[in-house]
Amino acid sequence: MQTIENRPAEPNVRFRQLQDRLRDSTASDDRLDLDDRDILVIPSLSLDREQLRKVSGFIHYEERLLFSLIRLRNPHTRLIYVTALPLSPLIIDYYLQLLPGIPFSHARDRLLLFSTYDASVKPLTQKILERPRLVERLRKALRPGKSHMVCFNASPLEQELSLALDIPLLAACPDLLYWGSKSGSRELFAEVEIPHPVGSLSVWTVDELVKEAVALRSRQPDLRRMAIKLNEGFSGEGNAVLDLKDLSADASLEAIETAVRANLQHLSLQAADETWESFSRRIPELGAIVEAFVEGEEKRSPSVQGYISPDGRVKILSTHDQILGGPDGQIYLGCRFPADNAYRLRLQDMGLEIGKALAAKGAMERYGVDFIAVRSPEKDGQWDLQAIEINLRKGGTTHPFMALKLLTNGNYDAANGLLYSQQGQAKYYIATDNLQKPQYRGLLPSDLMDIITCHHLHFDSSTMTGTVFHLIGALSEFGKLGLTSIGNTIEEAVSLYQRAESVLDAETQTGIDPSESSSSPTLPITWLGSE
Structure with missing residues (x-):
């Protein structure tokens, strides 16, 4: 596994030529949804292995990009999705049935699934490259000139696969990884004069x-x-x-x-x-x-997410307040959308400046910027914002927002940082990848579907509120689940989340050793923010 060098290296010429196909053929990212295309989804967490070992059930994080199935709403799009282990058909059915206005069978016929049948800690992309026959099957499944690849994060492994398949990768070139490192982030913040510690x-x-x-x-x-x-x-x-x-x-x-x-x-x-x-x-x-270390009696961790089109244009996608835990509040547990109104627009402004600087260096696709917000008594309670790091990858806030877009077909209004459904209703959510309790172990995907159905926990398309689940494959072995609870107010979203957790707790108490059982909330939701 290659690590980030001290400074960016010279780009691979052939790889850049492949990426230029996207720049030449698309006026914006919206065209990628409208065109007749094949999209290869590689949800590999191509990150440091020792860091990944610390994430419980990390191999099932490959399921987070299943919200990419939103692309199948275009009746001409084909999606090829590769995972380390085969996905349960029940999980695939769950996501496809969320697609608005698309017959299930039509979407399923345009989805191809592949697996390496390898549960080792190696990155998924490495597993694919080690299987030349699988690479060849992928090559044959993709239409020349009408295909591109998306991923969780772009490393030299994804670049190698892009070259092997002769299709462009819609992501930041791995030669730009430095700007997504802790050190590179600090250097770029200084370059564009963004406050940082x-x-x-x-x-x-x-x-x-x-x-x-x-x-x-x-x-x-x-x-x-x-x-x-x-x-x-x-x-x-x-x-x-x-x-x-x-x-x-x-x-x-x-x-x-x-x-x-x-x-x-x-x-x-x-x-x-x-x-x-x-x-x-x-x-x-x-x-x-x-x-x-940024101190403060009242401190939060907001973030902003943006998108760099292949032609270099930058737009803001969303803002969030991250919910953190761990010994000193630095471990990501979940998020709420949108970020607090007190600093939401300032986040957008700074995120846009950072995105423009990244675009000037050649980056494309999604990026995120994490901040620390501290309320300042000396400034009449205003919030000071300091940038912490840039993520040149999809993150923990990506798939909840994709779920919101999928389920509501909504539009993000950068003027106020809210997303509105087609009916003009502002939408809010609470999301996590870390609903994990010992008593959940042993629940099969079918058990979860029974619980969702019996207790009416599913997303209601008539009210466009409710809860959607992910990381379902991690439930049986690790007792771990992800969910996004969507409401018409942040208070409603929190209530829906807490109800889902309470139902799961009640359904899994029988026969559990009380010393292992936990009924305490997984997310430390102690504030709701303001609108």
Whole structure:
């Protein structure tokens, strides 16, 4: 698995020629929905393996892009979807029956499913490349000149598959991965003058990390904590917090260095079962940054998502408030749409500037930017926004928003950051990939469908409210499920989410050891925001 280099490399000429086919043949991303095309979906999490091992049931995250089946609403589109393990027909049927106005059988005839039958930790794209006969079957299934590939994230593996199939990849060129790293994000924020925490670019040794931490603390004597992040961390799993609260404001450089080295042994590591030894071992391989930890009594984690068309135009897709957990609130658990009205439009403005800078570097397709928002008493309760990182991939907010678009056929209004259904009703949702409890283990997809039906948890197309489920394949083995609850107000969305969780809890209590059972809410929803 290749890692991000310190700076972007020269692009692969043939790969860029393939991508130019998209730029030449489409005026905007909307044309890709209208054209007669074959779309190859590769939902591979082509990320650092050690980081992926920390995500329970990560192989089933390949199901998150099943909302790409929305493309089948075009009666001329064919979709080819590849997974590591075969998908249950019941799961496929569940998604196809959500398609508005399309006969189930017509959509199913235009969907081709392939599997590598390989459950190893290797990225799905690598598994495909290791099976030349599967590659050849994919090549034969795709119509020349009318096909392109989409993915969860674009790595050198996806570039290799694109070249092997001779079809363009609708994603940022892997040579641009640097700009989606922690260090590259900080560099781009500085370039476009977006506020972000004070800190360093990449360091590659513990000694370099200590040096940067000492310099940061000497510049900010009141700094109480620092965030240390691996360059390729995923969902906050590669983050750690260095505590310097006991260090006096007038400490000497020698005292600061002594404290930093001592406290590195007791980092607050966000990933479960992580140790300083295992964390520090990854620094020479992945690189790391150190930056000021943003403090605040009232703090949130909003994000903005955008789209760069093949022709370089940029538009904002959505904003969210992320719901975080973990020891220091850095692990992604879920999200609510849209972000709070108090800062939603500012998020859009900054996200647009960042998108334009990415487009100028040659990036295309989806990107996201995470922020920290802190309410400032000195500014009459206004929210200060600081950018944290750029994601050049689909993320945890992508599939819930795709679900909303699929189910409502709605339109996003950038003037106020709301999405409206065809009937003009603003829509809201709460979503998670992390509804996980021991008592859910053993539930089959058919059991979940029974529960959904008996308790009327499904999405109601007449009111365009209700809950849709994903990560269904992870339920039986891991007791883990994803869901998106859609309402006409954020309060209704929260209520629908909580009802779905309560029903699942009630249906799975019998015969469970009370010490393993949990009835506490999975998402720490302590605020609803404002409109």
